[in-house]
Amino acid sequence: xxxxxxxxxxxxxxxxxxxxxxxxxxxxxxxxxDELRSLIQVAGTAQAMGASATIPQPAEMSSRAKFLxxxxxxxxxxxxxxxxxxxxxxxxxxxxxxALVVAGTGGGVAASAQSLPGDALYSVKRTVEQTQLLFTxxxxxxxxxxxxxxxxxxxxxxxxxxxxxxxxxxxxxxVESMEGERWSVAHVTVLLSPETxxxxxxxxxxxxxxxxTSQPDGTVLASLIAVTDEGAPVTPTRSxxxxxxxxxxVPTSTPPPTVTPLSTETASPAPANxxxxxxxxSTAEEGEEEEFTGLVGSISANVWRIGGQDVTITPATEISxxxxxxxxxxxxxxxxxxxxxxxxxxxxxxxxGQPEKSPTPQPPKTPEPSVTHEAxxxxxxxxxxxxxRTPGPTRTPTP
Amino acid sequence: xxxxxxxxxDARALAEIHDRYYPKLYRYAFYRLGDAAAAQDVAGEVFVxxxxxxxxxxxxxxxxxxxxxxxxxxxxxxxxxxxxxESLEILEWFTxxxxxxxxxxxxxxxxxxxxAMRQLTAEQQEVLALRFGDGFTLEQTAEIMGKSVNxxxxxxxxxxxxxxxxxxxxxxx
Numbered sequence: 153x154x155x156x157x158x159x160x161x162x163x164x165x166x167x168x169x170x171x172x173x174x175x176x177x178x179x180x181x182x183x184x185x186d187e188l189r190s191l192i193q194v195a196g197t198a199q200a201m202g203a204s205a206t207i208p209q210p211a212e213m214s215s216r217a218k219f220l221x222x223x224x225x226x227x228x229x230x231x232x233x234x235x236x237x238x239x240x241x242x243x244x245x246x247x248x249x250x251a252l253v254v255a256g257t258g259g260g261v262a263a264s265a266q267s268l269p270g271d272a273l274y275s276v277k278r279t280v281e282q283t284q285l286l287f288t289x290x291x292x293x294x295x296x297x298x299x300x301x302x303x304x305x306x307x308x309x310x311x312x313x314x315x316x317x318x319x320x321x322x323x324x325x326x327v328e329s330m331e332g333e334r335w336s337v338a339h340v341t342v343l344l345s346p347e348t349x350x351x352x353x354x355x356x357x358x359x360x361x362x363x364x365t366s367q368p369d370g371t372v373l374a375s376l377i378a379v380t381d382e383g384a385p386v387t388p389t390r391s392x393x394x395x396x397x398x399x400x401x402v403p404t405s406t407p408p409p410t411v412t413p414l415s416t417e418t419a420s421p422a423p424a425n426x427x428x429x430x431x432x433x434s435t436a437e438e439g440e441e442e443e444f445t446g447l448v449g450s451i452s453a454n455v456w457r458i459g460g461q462d463v464t465i466t467p468a469t470e471i472s473x474x475x476x477x478x479x480x481x482x483x484x485x486x487x488x489x490x491x492x493x494x495x496x497x498x499x500x501x502x503x504x505g506q507p508e509k510s511p512t513p514q515p516p517k518t519p520e521p522s523v524t525h526e527a528x529x530x531x532x533x534x535x536x537x538x539x540x541r542t543p544g545p546t547r548t549p550t551p
Numbered sequence: 552x553x554x555x556x557x558x559x560x561d562a563r564a565l566a567e568i569h570d571r572y573y574p575k576l577y578r579y580a581f582y583r584l585g586d587a588a589a590a591q592d593v594a595g596e597v598f599v600x601x602x603x604x605x606x607x608x609x610x611x612x613x614x615x616x617x618x619x620x621x622x623x624x625x626x627x628x629x630x631x632x633x634x635x636x637e638s639l640e641i642l643e644w645f646t647x648x649x650x651x652x653x654x655x656x657x658x659x660x661x662x663x664x665x666x667a668m669r670q671l672t673a674e675q676q677e678v679l680a681l682r683f684g685d686g687f688t689l690e691q692t693a694e695i696m697g698k699s700v701n702x703x704x705x706x707x708x709x710x711x712x713x714x715x716x717x718x719x720x721x722x723x724x
Binding site: 154157158161195197198201202205207208211218220222223224225226227311314454460461462464492 | 595664684718
């Protein structure tokens with residue numbers, strides 16, 4: 153009786169969730185009708201109780217900022233990419249030492265370690281770094297330290313752009329793509345405007361320093377782009393873009409910004425390998441190209457979920473057609489230094505009749521593309537309980 | 552993959568984890584506690600502990616969702632131990648423009664419901680919060696709780712029947 157009632161109760165919950173009326177549902181279980189009715193009424197009351205929860209945006213944003221700032225400390229120092237050392241004036245040395253002593257006595261140095269551009273303690277952090285460089289006499293060690301700080305700048309910019317902060321930023325890295333006024337440097341989307349000062353002749357693969365302001369849309373509006381290393385020559389089959397930013401090099405699905413005149417040349421054909429393949433250095437740092445197919449689970453500005461994997465989209469990503477959530481696509485991608493899968497090419501794949509299946513039906517707006525139970529699998533809750541007859545996993549969480 | 556990227560400090564992966572799970576954890580905690588401030592504390596603390604775990608290079612051995620909700624369940628239990636009556640006093644369910652009399656009646660009903668919920672076992676409260684508060688499917692709930700789907704189905708039934716009994720409804724469980 154109890155087993156039968158358990159099943160009938162679950163069936164009714166599922167039927168109600170699918171739009172059936174209570175009477176329709178109860179009609180299937182005439183012997184259990186009254187019992188089921190009162191249980192479902194209680195379940196409805198319990199459901200209604202959860203409907204009033206409103207996510208507190210300020211608390212969520214605060215938690216997010218703390219989580220991301222703490223997460224920045226998880227990043228391992230990467231090997232030096234290049235040596236760069238600029239002499240610091242004597243006055244700055246004295247100031248830095250003084251700042252270090254003053255800040256150090258107050259515990260400000262430790263507190264500043266997690267600060268980001270725009271934070272009150274960020275200047276302390278930068279001063280400490282300068283002082284560290286000043287007191288590192290060995291040239292190799294100093295170059296390595298400088299490279300670590302360069303990497304830190306990139307991570308800071310990535311964090312503030314994810315946090316959608318508007319603040320002054322500086323970082324350096326290789327030019328990965330140049331599409332009109334929209335470039336990618338160290339995986340950061342950099343926008344050029346008529347006010348942007350360009351020093352040197354940037355090209356794909358060149359090392360540049362970028363100064364600018366992070367924007368709420370996750371980009372950086374550059375005020376200065378200075379070439380520090382011309383880098384390796386670009387693949388001969390492709391034209392080299394220049395600082396005038398009039399040559400469209402890599403077509404993307406994103407329209408160019410309108411702050412400067414559009415490109416004067418016709419878009420070149422989509423390259424098979426649009427990421428900085430142009431730069432041998434960069435290629436060496438990346439893994440082998442991976443190719444896979446999967447259902448598009450979600451689409452956001454920078455990250456798509458495809459076949460249960462998060463795929464980073466950069467301005468260099470070539471997207472054929474207009475893939476939609478729920479469509480099967482073929483992806484060519486490489487892993488960057490942080491292990492992120494960065495898409496080079498995405499194209500819609502014709503349905504072959506057997507798409508990947510989710511263990512349970514999902515709401516149309518957020519279909520789960522993969523049956524694979526990874527540790528980080530999405531569990532998008534449905535508005536109401538969904539039907540099931542499938543035995544589930546029995547893994548025990550051990551928090 | 553996402554957890555692996557998060558372990559390396561990838562800002563995008565960390566942001567995605569937070570964006571994906573904070574609302575669910577908040578809803579879960581709010582359903583269990585009925586207190587917005589306490590629910591915020593619980594949801595935020597879960598992510599603090601996730602960072603601690605990642606820093607200590609002791610990544611979750613279960614699924615990420617199972618781990619996160621497991622921590623949330625512990626924090627809710629801690630909250631009840633520290634302030635067993637506090638959450639009963641604070642009810643913030645209603646913000647709609649109902650009349651004062653309606654609101655008072657609804658508050659009373661929900662106060663009774665919340666009191667009845669607290670009479671259930673922790674597991675029964677958890678299954679109701681996951682299924683009815685967060686809207687997780689049976690499979691998702693099973694994975695989060697580390698149980699089989701059939702076990703969750705039975706637990707869901709027993710929890711509802713116990714709630715009905717506690718509320719004084721008729722029934723022959």
